[in-house]
Amino acid sequence: MSDKYRKVAYYPGCALEGTGHAYNRSTKEVGKALGLELVELQNWNCCGAMEVKNVDPKLQTFLSARNLKIAEDMGFDTVMAPCNGCYHNLKKAEYDLSHDAASRETVEKLSAKSGATAYQAGHVNTIHALDWIRDAIGTEELGKRVKNSLSGLKIANYYGCMYTRPRHIFPEKDQGAGSESTSKPHFMDDLLAAAGAVNVEYPLKTACCGGAHTLSDSDTSTRLVLNLLTTAEACGADVIATECPTCHSGLEMHQMRAEKVFGKKTTVKILYFTQLLGMALGLSARRVGVHENFSDSRDLLKARGLG
């Protein structure tokens, strides 16, 4: 176990307080079970998500930079964001502030207006929950701590689009052996394999789930999700593991909608990777919030002796 990420600042973001509550709960529980400490940012704000970014990208940079500044002021050089949208936006803010004078100017101006000191690029590193567990514990050590192996559980790992795109805001990725790949990400595969799962080859692991249009054009989103689900089933997966609350909710809601609107029923289950890891570490299904998911996987988990 490395000391690198043993104690990090935690930025849950808005989704993890709402539809992604099970992700929040399971992330914290897994951290506790692994002896890792998360310290939530004090008085954090929305990262700017999709809404602010689409109206004014510079304002989104400021909102994310403010969160990075809070982490810095709390004495942290690393902040962990489990939500792909938050992770993406904090990374994007870091990139903007390093490469774009106009972004720096906007952040300085808005920070001064709010009576705060502006965040300067390079002081806080943003990581994802996947980086956190993989780098703090390592797959070998994780394997040793498994109490209920996920053995035999076939998993399609779905990363969604914001974890790897656009590539230039993730300079640590695509750096050869040991680093994450933006075209074929594998950190979630690595962690779940260490917990005993069988990862199926899933060709749509970074394909779009239609999340941005889930309300404005539900049919397009439903068709995209249905293809993700049927492909996972065709690959032999029992479960789709997710690492983004937007993707997760989208998969769950459109799985139901696909049946209702298009008459297409799929049975693959949808679980956060932290829920799967938590159960592998001996935590109960309830403790990792399986009952909070819309996709009811309790029968499958019981049959596999999990949770």
Add this chain to the structure above:
Amino acid sequence: MDSPFAITDAVASMPDCELARSPAETKSMLLDAGESALVRWVGAHGSEPTQDRVEGFRLLALHRQAALRDPTFNACRETCRELVYQCNAAEAQADAGERVRHFRLAAAVATHLFLFIDGKLENEKLGEFCCSSRPLRSQDAVGTSAETQSPASEGR
């Protein structure tokens, strides 16, 4: 020309033995499906679809052409590359079962590509389909909220 859906549906419904019989032909069908989806997008924006190839594939050249005028299109770059990969993997397989498996995955990827582009075409006026691929510092995004207009919708 058959629609991409018709092609991918045809491949998906082919029995295994047929799918394994002529890999070059199946590969060509699936790449054609992907290309025709991209051709629709490029054509819908008034450009002449390229006949060039990138890394030996017109599909990748078309994707590059489409993404040049609309960076949000990068959101399906990996999908295009995955389609090429699955087709190559299928063609290179000596084992018939594995070949069929790769072709079925390729058909699913081609379907996704089509769904993505189709949805994007349909929704263009509603804004960015993929917020993660929005050009981060386009010239017209400096300090104003005028950038709410998607780059793809500009100049039309």
